[in-house]
Amino acid sequence: MSDPVFTPLRFRNLEVANRIFRSSIAGRFDGWDGSGQQTRINWEVRFARAGVGGIVSAWCGVDRRGLIVPGYAAIERDGRIPFWRELGKRVHEHGAKYLLQLAHAGRQRDIPGIEFRTGLSSTGKSDPLHGFEAERATSAQLEEITRAFAAAARRAREAGLDGVEIHGANGYLFTQFLSSAINDRKDEYGGALENRARLLIETVRAVRESVGDDFHLQVKISATERANAFLFWLRRGNTIADSVQVSRWLEEAGADAIHISAGSTFPHPLNPAGGLPLREVRDNYDGLISSGVHAFRNYLLYRTPLVNRLMQRRWERPASSVEGANLADARAIKEAVGIPVLCTGGFQTASVVRAALERGDCDAVTIARPLIANPDLLELWRAGHDQPPRPCSYCNKCLFNLLEHPLACYDERRFESREAMLEQAYAVFDPPPFASLM
Amino acid sequence: MSASDPTVIFEPLRFRALEVKNRVFRSSLAGRFNNYDGTGNQAHVNWDLKFARGGVGAIISSNAPVHPRGLIVPNYAHIDRDETVPFWREVVRRVHEHDCKYLVQLAFSGRQRDLGGIQFEKGWSSTDKPEPVHGLRCERMTVDQIHDLVGCFAQGARRAREAGADGVEVHGCNGYLITSFLSPAINTRKDEYGGSLENRARFALEIVRAIRAEVGADYHLQFKISAVDYGRDLIPWAAKGTMLDESIQVCRWLEEAGVDAFHISSGSSFPHPRNPAGGFPVKDVVRGYDTMISSGRHTFRNYLLFRFWPFNRVFKWAWERTAKGRVEGINLADCRAIKQAVSVPVLCTGGFQTASVVAAAIARGDCDGVTIARPLIANPNLVELWRAGHDVPPRPCTYSNKCLINQLENPLGCYDQSRFDSREAMIAEILSVYEPPQFT
Numbered sequence: 070m071s072d073p074v075f076t077p078l079r080f081r082n083l084e085v086a087n088r089i090f091r092s093s094i095a096g097r098f099d100g101w102d103g104s105g106q107q108t109r110i111n112w113e114v115r116f117a118r119a120g121v122g123g124i125v126s127a128w129c130g131v132d133r134r135g136l137i138v139p140g141y142a143a144i145e146r147d148g149r150i151p152f153w154r155e156l157g158k159r160v161h162e163h164g165a166k167y168l169l170q171l172a173h174a175g176r177q178r179d180i181p182g183i184e185f186r187t188g189l190s191s192t193g194k195s196d197p198l199h200g201f202e203a204e205r206a207t208s209a210q211l212e213e214i215t216r217a218f219a220a221a222a223r224r225a226r227e228a229g230l231d232g233v234e235i236h237g238a239n240g241y242l243f244t245q246f247l248s249s250a251i252n253d254r255k256d257e258y259g260g261a262l263e264n265r266a267r268l269l270i271e272t273v274r275a276v277r278e279s280v281g282d283d284f285h286l287q288v289k290i291s292a293t294e295r296a297n298a299f300l301f302w303l304r305r306g307n308t309i310a311d312s313v314q315v316s317r318w319l320e321e322a323g324a325d326a327i328h329i330s331a332g333s334t335f336p337h338p339l340n341p342a343g344g345l346p347l348r349e350v351r352d353n354y355d356g357l358i359s360s361g362v363h364a365f366r367n368y369l370l371y372r373t374p375l376v377n378r379l380m381q382r383r384w385e386r387p388a389s390s391v392e393g394a395n396l397a398d399a400r401a402i403k404e405a406v407g408i409p410v411l412c413t414g415g416f417q418t419a420s421v422v423r424a425a426l427e428r429g430d431c432d433a434v435t436i437a438r439p440l441i442a443n444p445d446l447l448e449l450w451r452a453g454h455d456q457p458p459r460p461c462s463y464c465n466k467c468l469f470n471l472l473e474h475p476l477a478c479y480d481e482r483r484f485e486s487r488e489a490m491l492e493q494a495y496a497v498f499d500p501p502p503f504a505s506l507m
Numbered sequence: 508m509s510a511s512d513p514t515v516i517f518e519p520l521r522f523r524a525l526e527v528k529n530r531v532f533r534s535s536l537a538g539r540f541n542n543y544d545g546t547g548n549q550a551h552v553n554w555d556l557k558f559a560r561g562g563v564g565a566i567i568s569s570n571a572p573v574h575p576r577g578l579i580v581p582n583y584a585h586i587d588r589d590e591t592v593p594f595w596r597e598v599v600r601r602v603h604e605h606d607c608k609y610l611v612q613l614a615f616s617g618r619q620r621d622l623g624g625i626q627f628e629k630g631w632s633s634t635d636k637p638e639p640v641h642g643l644r645c646e647r648m649t650v651d652q653i654h655d656l657v658g659c660f661a662q663g664a665r666r667a668r669e670a671g672a673d674g675v676e677v678h679g680c681n682g683y684l685i686t687s688f689l690s691p692a693i694n695t696r697k698d699e700y701g702g703s704l705e706n707r708a709r710f711a712l713e714i715v716r717a718i719r720a721e722v723g724a725d726y727h728l729q730f731k732i733s734a735v736d737y738g739r740d741l742i743p744w745a746a747k748g749t750m751l752d753e754s755i756q757v758c759r760w761l762e763e764a765g766v767d768a769f770h771i772s773s774g775s776s777f778p779h780p781r782n783p784a785g786g787f788p789v790k791d792v793v794r795g796y797d798t799m800i801s802s803g804r805h806t807f808r809n810y811l812l813f814r815f816w817p818f819n820r821v822f823k824w825a826w827e828r829t830a831k832g833r834v835e836g837i838n839l840a841d842c843r844a845i846k847q848a849v850s851v852p853v854l855c856t857g858g859f860q861t862a863s864v865v866a867a868a869i870a871r872g873d874c875d876g877v878t879i880a881r882p883l884i885a886n887p888n889l890v891e892l893w894r895a896g897h898d899v900p901p902r903p904c905t906y907s908n909k910c911l912i913n914q915l916e917n918p919l920g921c922y923d924q925s926r927f928d929s930r931e932a933m934i935a936e937i938l939s940v941y942e943p944p945q946f947t
Binding site for chain 2: 098100101102104105106107108139148149151152154155180182183184351352353355356357358359365368372470473474475479491494495498501502503504505506
C-alpha cells in the first residue's frame with residue numbers, strides 16, 4: 070500500500086505532490102518597506118528543494134496599515150509582482166506549489182513602523198497583552214480592506230503563483246472580528262457569529278470574484294481561540310462549534326480548503342505551542358517596548374526573577390503534547406465541510422502524520438518549526454526515520470530570535486557546536502544579491 | 508575674490524592618486540539597508556545614488572566592516588569577504604554614472620558595537636574594559652589577532668580596488684577600534700601596542716602600510732581621525748583622551764606611511780556631543796534605544812534615564828551644551844592645526860551646509876574640502892542649491908539628530924517633521940530609498 074503521506078492531494082483547482090505543506094513562516098529577510106529580496110527566495114527554495122508539496126508564503130501584508138513587522142515582503146501594490154514572480158519561478162523549479170498568504174495585522178502589529186500610529190481593528194481597545202493601540206475601523210475602511218485583499222489576490226495570480234491563503238487566524242484582523250472575546254461592535258460586523266464572520270466572508274467572496282473560479286483559495290482559521298489561556302481574566306473567545314459554522318460559511322463563499330490553527334493571538338500558548346525561552350524573550354522583546362502601552366511593563370516582568378518563571382509556567386506546554394494538538398479540531402471541521410482540511414501544529418513524526426491522514430482528521434499537514442529544524446524532514450521520513458534524529462524541541466527560540474536575528478533554529482543542543490548553529494542560520498544569505506555580477 | 512566666494516567649492520580637488528570634481532564629499536553614513544550577514548542590497552545602491560545625483564564630488568561609503576566581528580549593527584554592507592565584491596562593484600558603477608567618485612570606508616567597530624548580533628558575544632578592543640556609556644563588553648586583542656586584523660584591512664582595500672572604487676578611507680576615529688588603540692583614555696595595554704604615543708599609533712600605522720603594500724602606490728588612501736577626543740564633554744570627571752598635539756604627531760607618521768589625505772572628525776565615542784553635534788531628541792531616543800537594551804551592561808539604566816523626567820532633561824542639557832550654537836564647522840580649528848602640520852589635503856566634517864562658511868574655510872586654508880552627512884540627508888541636492896545661489900538651503904538641516912537615532916529601527920532618512928509640509932511627505936521621502944526595488 071502506498072504511503073498516504075506521499076500521495077498527491079487534489080483540491081478543486083490545484084494538485085500537490087504530497088500531503089506536506091511548509092506552513093507560513095516569515096523572518097525579516099526583506100526590505101523595511103516590504104519589498105522582496107533575494108534572501109526570501111533563498112529561504113523558500115530551501116523547502117521546495119526538500120520536497121514539500123506546497124509552501125504557504127510568509128505572512129504577506131495586503132495593505133500598509135496592516136503590516137505586522139518591517140522586513141516582511143508585502144503585496145500591497147502592483148510593483149511587488151516582479152519579486153513574487155521570481156520567487157514563484159524558483160520554487161516551481163523544484164516541483165513545489167506556492168500559495169501566498171494574504172494578511173492584515175489589524176491591531177496586532179508587533180513592530181508598527183513609522184507610518185501609522187494605530188492599527189485598524191474591530192474595536193478601539195488596545196490588545197490586552199502588549200497594548201498595541203487600535204482604532205475601530207469604519208464600514209468604509211472595511212470595504213477598502215476587502216478591496217485590498219481582492220487586489221492582492223489578483224497580483225498573486227498575475228505573479229504566476231498557485232493560490233492564496235487568507236489569514237483568518239492567530240489574532241490578526243479577521244480574528245479580531247471573529248472573536249467574541251475581542252469584537253465589541255454593535256453594527257453589522259459585531260454581535261452574532263454571523264456578523265462577526267461577515268468581514269471574512271465578504272473578503273472571501275471579493276477575492277473569489279477577483280481571481281475567478283479556477284484559482285486556489287484557502288482560508289486559515291483558529292478553530293479554538295482560548296483567549297484566556299495566558300491572561301486568565303479575559304473571556305474564552307470562539308470555540309470549535311463557532312468555527313465549524315464559520316467553516317461551512319467559508320465553503321459556501323468559495324473557499325477551496327480550510328487550514329486549521331489555534332489561538333486568539335500570535336504568539337499564543339496553543340500556537341506555536343511549546344517553550345517560552347526567557348533569555349531569548351528578554352533579549353529580543355526590548356525592541357518591542359515602544360510598540361505597545363503595556364510592553365514596558367511586560368519587559369520588566371520578563372526581567373524579574375520568579376515572576377518570569379511564573380509567566381513561563383503559565384505559557385509553556387510540554388513538548389510531548391505539541392504534535393498534532395489541533396487534530397481533534399481539524400477532524401470536527403473536516404466532518405462538517407466537503408473541501409480538504411489542512412492542519413498545523415508541530416508535526417514531525419511520520420507515523421503521527423500517517424495516522425492522522427488515515428483516520429481522516431485532515432487531508433494534509435502544514436509544518437513550520439520542525440522544518441526549520443530539519444528542512445530535509447521528508448527525506449528523513451522517506452529514508453525510514455519515524456522522527457528526525459535531531460527533532461525540533463519546540464523551544465520557540467526561532468520565534469523570538471527572528472525579531473532581531475535571521476530566522477533559523479537557535480536550539481544549540483541540536484548542533485555539534487555554536488558555530489555549526491550559526492552556519493545554519495547564515496546559510497539563508499547564500500547566494501547574496503548581485504551574485505551574478507561576480 | 509572674497510573669502511566667501513562660493514566658486515572655490517566647485518574647483519576640482521587633486522589628491523596624489525585621485526581627482527574629485529569639487530570640494531564636497533558625502534561623509535560616511537549608514538542605514539540598515541542590507542542583509543544581516545553584511546551582503547549588500549539594492550536599497551543601499553539607491554541610497555548612495557541620491558547623493559551622486561545631487562552633485563557631490565565623492566561619496567565615502569557607509570562603515571564597511573573588514574571582518575564580521577567588526578560590525579557596529581547588523582545590516583550594514585561589509586567588505587569582509589570576496590563574495591561582497593560584486594555588490595560594491597554595482598554601487599561604484601552606478602555612482603560613477605553621475606561623475607562622482609566613490610571611496611570605501613574600511614572599518615572595525617571594536618567594543619563599540621551598538622547591536623552586536625549573534626555571531627560574536629563580545630567585540631575586540633585594545634582593552635578588556637567595557638565601553639563606558641552603554642557597557643558594551645569586549646575582549647582585549649592578542650598580538651596575533653592584531654596582526655591578522657591588519658591583514659583584513661589590507662584585504663578590504665584590495666576588494667575595494669577590485670570593485671572599481673576610487674580609493675579607501677581607514678576609519679580611525681569616533682571610538683571605534685583604531686581610536687581604542689590611539690586614545691590614552693581607552694588603551695590600557697602594556698605591550699608594544701600600548702603606553703607611549705608611538706606604541707598606541709602602531710596599529711594604525713601597520714594598517715596603513717599593509718594597505719599600501721597590498722594596493723600599490725597609485726591608489727587613493729585616506730585616514731579619518733578624531734583630532735581631539737574631548738573625553739570630558741559629557742562626563743566632566745572622565746579622562747581627557749587624545750589631545751591635538753598627539754594627533755598632529757600621528758598624522759605626520761601616517762603621512763610618512765603613505766596616507767594621501769586626512770579626514771578630521773572629533774570625539775572618543777560615537778555618538779559624542781561634538782559628533783554628530785546637535786540635538787538629543789528625547790522622544791525619538793526612547794522609541795529607538797529600547798532595542799539596544801540587550802546590548803550592554805548599562806543600557807537598561809540608560810533607557811530608564813532617557814525615559815523618565817527629569818533625568819532625560821538633565822541628560823539632554825548635558826549632551827547639547829558643548830556644541831550649542833556652533834555645530835557648523837565645529838572641527839575647523841582642529842582641522843587647521845593638522846593641515847598646517849601635513850602636506851597632503853585635509854578634509855573636515857561637521858554640519859556644513861552654508862556655502863559661505865565652506866568657501867571661507869577653504870579660502871582660509873582650514874581644509875581643502877568638506878565632508879557632509881546630516882545636511883545631505885536633509886537636502887541631497889545641497890550642492891545644486893549652492894550652485895543656484897542659495898547660501899543655505901531653504902529648509903536646512905536642524906541638527907536634531909533624529910536621523911541618527913531612528914536608523915536603528917527605521918530606514919535612515921530625515922525625521923525632522925518641521926522640515927516637511929506634512930508627516931506623509933516626510934515618510935514618502937524616507938521610503939523613497941526603496942525605489943527601485945531589487946526585482947523590477
